[in-house]
Amino acid sequence: xxxxxxxxxxxxxxxxNALRYLKVSFATTSQxxxxxxxxxxxxxxxxxxxxxxxxxxxxxxxxxLREAIGKDVPYLGICLGMxxxxxxxxxxxxxxxxxxxQGGIRRFxxxxxxxxxxxxxxxxxxxxxxFQDVEDGPFVYFAHAYYLPVDxxxxxxxxxxxxxxxxxxxxSNFVAAVERDNIFGTxxxxxxxxxxxxxxxxxxAVLSQERAEIKSPSRGGSRVG
Amino acid sequence: MLAxxxxxxxxxxxxxxxxxxxxxxxxxxxDPAELAAAYNRxxxxxxxxxxxxASAEKRGLIVETVVRTARQVFIPLAVGGGIxxxxxxxxxxxxxxxxxxxxxxAVEKPELITALSEEFGSQAVVLAIDARREGDGWRxxxxxxxxPVNLSAVEWAIEGEAFGAGEILLTSMDCDGTEKGFDxxxxxxxxxxxxxxxxxxxxxxxxxxxxQVLTEGEADAALAASIFHYGKVRIRDLKEHLKAQGIPVxx
Numbered sequence: 001x002x003x004x005x006x007x008x009x010x011x012x013x014x015x016x017n018a019l020r021y022l023k024v025s026f027a028t029t030s031q032x033x034x035x036x037x038x039x040x041x042x043x044x045x046x047x048x049x050x051x052x053x054x055x056x057x058x059x060x061x062x063x064x065l066r067e068a069i070g071k072d073v074p075y076l077g078i079c080l081g082m083x084x085x086x087x088x089x090x091x092x093x094x095x096x097x098x099x100x101x102q103g104g105i106r107r108f109x110x111x112x113x114x115x116x117x118x119x120x121x122x123x124x125x126x127x128x129x130x131f132q133d134v135e136d137g138p139f140v141y142f143a144h145a146y147y148l149p150v151d152x153x154x155x156x157x158x159x160x161x162x163x164x165x166x167x168x169x170x171x172s173n174f175v176a177a178v179e180r181d182n183i184f185g186t187x188x189x190x191x192x193x194x195x196x197x198x199x200x201x202x203x204x205a206v207l208s209q210e211r212a213e214i215k216s217p218s219r220g221g222s223r224v225g
Numbered sequence: 226m227l228a229x230x231x232x233x234x235x236x237x238x239x240x241x242x243x244x245x246x247x248x249x250x251x252x253x254x255x256d257p258a259e260l261a262a263a264y265n266r267x268x269x270x271x272x273x274x275x276x277x278x279a280s281a282e283k284r285g286l287i288v289e290t291v292v293r294t295a296r297q298v299f300i301p302l303a304v305g306g307g308i309x310x311x312x313x314x315x316x317x318x319x320x321x322x323x324x325x326x327x328x329x330x331a332v333e334k335p336e337l338i339t340a341l342s343e344e345f346g347s348q349a350v351v352l353a354i355d356a357r358r359e360g361d362g363w364r365x366x367x368x369x370x371x372x373p374v375n376l377s378a379v380e381w382a383i384e385g386e387a388f389g390a391g392e393i394l395l396t397s398m399d400c401d402g403t404e405k406g407f408d409x410x411x412x413x414x415x416x417x418x419x420x421x422x423x424x425x426x427x428x429x430x431x432x433x434x435x436x437q438v439l440t441e442g443e444a445d446a447a448l449a450a451s452i453f454h455y456g457k458v459r460i461r462d463l464k465e466h467l468k469a470q471g472i473p474v475x476x
Contacts, residue, residue, distance in 0.1 A: 010345050013321045017296050046323075047346035113445060115348045115391050117422045119228045119270055119475040139228060139475040141301060143323070143348040143391075169226055192301050192323060194265065 002026040002208060003038035005065075007055040011191060015044040015078065018191040018198060024205040032060040040208035041068055045080025046143065046189070049105065050092030052080050062098065069100050072182045074208040079144060082178065082185030091146050100183065101163075105146045112171045115145040120168045120176070120188070128165040128179050130186070132203050140176070140186075140193040140200075142168070147187060148175040182211075228475040229439045229467065230270040230446035231460060232424060233453050235260055237274045237306075240286035242454075258294040264453070265298050267460040270475055272298070273326070273394075273448065276306030277369075288320050295321025305353055305394070311340050318345055326351035326394055329367040332374055332381070335388045342389030351424075352390035354378055356411060357398040363411055370398050378411065379418050386419045393423045394448070400428025404452065407434055412442035424448050432458055432466035439472055 004019070006012055006028045019026050019042075026042070029035060043065070045052055056062055065084075069075050075085075083089050086097045089105035097105075108114045119139040124131045131138075150164070150173050163180035167173045168187075178185040184204060190197035236243040241255045253259055261272045272294075276287040284307060291304060304317045305326030314325045325345075331338050331352055341350045355370050356363040356378035363378035382393055395415050397408035407428045416423040422445035425438045429449035435458075438444045452458045464474045 010318055010349060011323070013319055014295060014299075014323070017321055018299055021296070021299070046348065048343075113420055113422050115421070116227060117348060117392055118230045118446065121226065121228070121475075142227075143301075145347070192299060194300055197299060 001038060002040045002042060002205065003035045004028045004042045004044065005035060005056075005061065006030045007052065007059055007061065009044040009046060009052065009080070011044045011046045011078070011189060014189075014191040015042060018201055019205070022198060022202050022205065024202070030059050030061075032064045035061060036064045036068065038068065038073060039212040040074040040204070041065065041076070042204075043075070043077045043081030043084060044191075045078055045082075045084070047080065048091060049080060049083055049089040049097075049146065050095050052084060053092065053095040053097065056084070066098055066100060069098070069183060072211075074182045074204065074211055075184060076204045077185040078191070079187060079189060082187055083146065083148075085178070085183065085185055086148065089146055101178065101180070103148060106149055107146050109171065116142050116147075116170050118142065119193075120170060122166040122168050122176050122188075123173075124166045124177075125164055125179075128177075129207050130165050130177060130179050130184055130200055130203055134196055134199055138196045140188040140190065140196060142170075142176075142188045144187060148178075150175055226473045228270070228473045229444075230424075231435065231463060231474070232271040232273055232446055232448040233264045233269045233460070234273045234275055234426070234448050234450040236277055236450065237287060237290060238277050238279075239283045240290050243277065257290050258297065261294045261298045261302070264460065265300050268464060268476070269300070269453075269460050271301045271303065271446070273303040273305060276304065278307065288316050291317060291320040291322050303351055305351070310337070311344050314341050314345065314349075318349060324349050324351050324392070326353045328353040328355065331385065331388075332365065332367050332376065335384065338385060338388035338390050342391065347389050347391035347421075350390050351392045351394050352382075352385040353394040353396070354381060354385070354415075355396045355398055358408075358411070363414075366398060379414055382415045382419050386421050390421060392421055393419060395423055395425055397425075397427040401426070403428055404430030406430060407438035407442055407444070407447065409438055409442035412438055412444050416443040416445070422446065429458070432463045435463060436467055436470050436472060439467065440470075
């Protein structure tokens with residue numbers, strides 16, 4: 001079962017609406033025990049990095065999320081939920097992120113309208129699972145003041161398969177989506193990105209389910225999509 | 226590149242769309258959820274419900290409307306009208322809306338903007354400003370344009386940003402309803418004064434008006450109501466028009 005983590009994120013209801021619309025089975029929870037048994041995890045997010053990390057900590061979810069990600073459980077972080085993967089954010093420098101990916105989240109520089117609000121076009125890395133069957137150059141919905149710079153991602157440069165799943169341009173290129181093994185993150189809001197966003201969420205649900213079936217073939221279960 | 230947004234505004238009273246519409250093939254053209262879905266199909270980038278319900282006991286109907294809309298329409302949804310507290314905003318946002326807009330309450334108590342933005346993030350807080358030209362500048366009005374305030378629109382926009390607003394929805398009272406074009410001068414003045422996105426509203430009558438306010442007016446988004454409802458300008462045609470002029474839009 002997919003756990004949608006409830007820590008008070010503003011877009012929780014929208015993420016639930018989208019998954020329900022797609023007939024994906026999931027459970028919304030803030031219980032560490034439940035999240036630790038999840039077959040996949042969705043961390044929604046919009047608002048403030050500091051609030052999020054504090055809430056996750058109070059709920060005892062930080063070690064649970066790290067452990068699950070380490071155990072190969074598919075994880076999708078949306079907006080702040082993607083930021084949570086990194087070492088930290090300029091939005092709340094005192095509070096570290098999960099640190100499962102290297103790099104830091106920065107504020108958009110002067111001279112740009114901040115927050116970036118609206119639909120921006122993606123440059124999708126070919127072959128990414130998250131964007132399977134998504135048309136070229138899709139527009140998706142962003143609402144954020146903090147972002148992951150392309151060059152911030154030291155780990156990405158060193159690896160053979162760069163986990164940048166999509167870039168977008170706001171003043172300069174920034175990381176709009178990441179994808180590495182079981183780790184997925186979108187800076188944009190798939191739950192608010194129309195048909196394309198629904199496709200991305202469905203892709204995550206399908207790959208999560210496929211993995212769950214490989215892990216425990218005897219259990220089977222109903223297929224998504 | 227970030228696209229310029231086209232936003233459809235629906236006036237909603239007691240859970241029903243007030244202004245008539247020309248949308249055919251709708252089961253119920255007065256249902257805000259159905260209309261939002263129809264606009265979504267036409268390619269609109271965002272929908273705003275302006276709740277003009279007068280009676281306090283029927284205020285809750287907008288929440289139910291938002292719930293139904295957010296279950297079937299997966300683009301950004303903003304709600305304005307009658308939001309006077311963090312509690313009011315929370316009811317709307319936890320129902321599935323992405324943003325709330327505040328106007329009169331924010332003028333009377335600017336700290337409300339700060340409280341909302343701290344609670345929900347500035348991206349969820351739209352400051353709506355109704356402005357009318359006066360001398361060399363523009364004066365702010367509240368209570369749906371009925372009450373003049375001793376405040377210049379440009380100054381209020383700057384203050385609103387400092388208080389934590391994430392976006393400004395700017396309505397020119399001079400142009401509203403004329404269908405003679407947006408107030409590009411006002412929009413440009415506000416857009417240059419702040420570093421947050423500005424939505425231009427009031428005066429849309431043709432596709433070219435949108436092109437003007439998104440270029441000369443330096444708006445980040447443009448909003449209209451009746452010309453969309455009555456089918457005078459179709460969203461798809463509008464976007465084609467903008468695209469042909471090199472204005473970035475989501476197709």
